[in-house]
Amino acid sequence: MSSQQPDMVTYEGEAYEVIGLDGDGLFDPRALGIQTVAPHTACWRGFIAGYEVRARRLHLQSLALWSDRPLPPVFGVAPSGSAADDDVVRHPFDPSPGGQVRGEYTFDDAPISFTGALLVAREYVGRGYSTTGGDPPWSYSTVHDLTFEDGWLVDSIDRSAEMASARALASREGDDQEPVRSGGATHPVVLDRATRGRRLAPPTPGKGRGKKG
Numbered sequence: 001m002s003s004q005q006p007d008m009v010t011y012e013g014e015a016y017e018v019i020g021l022d023g024d025g026l027f028d029p030r031a032l033g034i035q036t037v038a039p040h041t042a043c044w045r046g047f048i049a050g051y052e053v054r055a056r057r058l059h060l061q062s063l064a065l066w067s068d069r070p071l072p073p074v075f076g077v078a079p080s081g082s083a084a085d086d087d088v089v090r091h092p093f094d095p096s097p098g099g100q101v102r103g104e105y106t107f108d109d110a111p112i113s114f115t116g117a118l119l120v121a122r123e124y125v126g127r128g129y130s131t132t133g134g135d136p137p138w139s140y141s142t143v144h145d146l147t148f149e150d151g152w153l154v155d156s157i158d159r160s161a162e163m164a165s166a167r168a169l170a171s172r173e174g175d176d177q178e179p180v181r182s183g184g185a186t187h188p189v190v191l192d193r194a195t196r197g198r199r200l201a202p203p204t205p206g207k208g209r210g211k212k213g
Contacts, residue, residue, distance in 0.1 A: 005042050009120050010052040010061065011144065016120035018051075019137055023116010023148070026051075027060050032074065037100055039066040051112065053146070056153040060110040064102065071103040075110045079103025113151040119159070120144050125167070138167035 006017040007026075027049045029036050036046025043066070050062035065071055071079045080103065119137060126139025137143055143163045147155035 003042070004044055005048055007049045007051065009118065009146075010050070011120060011146070012053075014122060014142075016122045016142075016144070017140075018118055019121045019135075019140070019143075020119025021116070023114060023118075025112060025114035025116070025151070027063065027112060029065060032072070034065065034072065034074075035067060035069060037066050037068050039100060039102065053153055058112045058114050058148055058151045058153065060107050060112050062107065063105040065105070066100055066102050068100055071101060074105050075107060077105050077107055077110075079105055111151055114148045115150055116148060118146045118148070120146060121163075136166075136170070138163040138170065 006019065009016045009018055027047075029047055038044045038046050046067065047063065047065045049060060052059045052061040060075070063074060065074075065079070073079070121137060121140035121143045123141040124135070124139060125141045126135045137159070140163065141160060143159040145155075145157040145159050146153060
């Protein structure tokens, strides 16, 4: 089985892949009673989410869902049609020959009450691709370790220098697929929160909304 196509997070105006997760509260279609199906082996869970950190608040920005049943509105937004796997653009209630429907959603204001940590990365510089569990975090030149409490960004650590060191070490040892270890944690779980720096207090709810976080 291929690795799941990653969710994305827009952070400080740049698009990042979610490569590590430790926490609860990200979008889960099961919480809304939506039954998804896998359109292919690179999306075995049946959905892909796009998030945005806006004014230090985590928002659901976009969503693609596959199902064998009609797709309902999500957070008050109805799905739009999109190209199915046979490249035919269909209404989200019109199934493909395989019996699947795909709906796409775009949200203007859908805050997510996630508590935990995300390891996000961009600018892939790795030498290979793991089809079973994703690439190690040092395969990316820019990596950030983000901590959220009830959806608010409370801590952000730039791990890029650590990943560069780990990448150089792996290259010297001739093995760029061993998991990075820090504080006893292993990819894809984010790095040990005990190693984090200063904490950032959550902003007052309703203040500064709409600005980039």
